[in-house]
Amino acid sequence: MLELKSVPMEIPPEANIIIGQAHFIKTVEDIYEAIATTVPQAKFGLAFNESSGACLIRSEANDDVLREKAIRNAQSLAAGHVFVLLLQNAYPINILNVIRNIPEVCNIFCATANAVEVIVAISEQGGGILGVIDGNSPKGVEQQADVAWRHDLLRKIGYKR
16 A cells, blocks of 8 residues: 655745655765765754664754755655755855765655655555655746746856856
């Protein structure tokens, strides 16, 4: 018997969330080091659902509020080998490639500031993420004014010249 459920994530104001899958307890320390050395001004909380041995939620952070929210999100997911990273004072684009290059990271499900629902499958063995609903459905196709707005935004926040 397989049960499907949608689990909404709690994302604090001015924060982004990265949800991924990794395969080793070392994940929490490696992601901590990756953030600290790549974007030292970032505040973050990280939770990792261990899926063998003690099956604990492991955590690291430099911000206690973000740590507690990451842990609550990981508890809500109840899926093995999943990590939840909440990030402030930095964007996922600043850290995503570094996280992807951590040897134990297998998959990134999302990196966003949007509202996120995670689709979890639950069996007798445990839970696993099938995918995410990131934000809202499209409402149309961009027009010339929308293209200009996009170009301006990327230059205003420093990602394009």
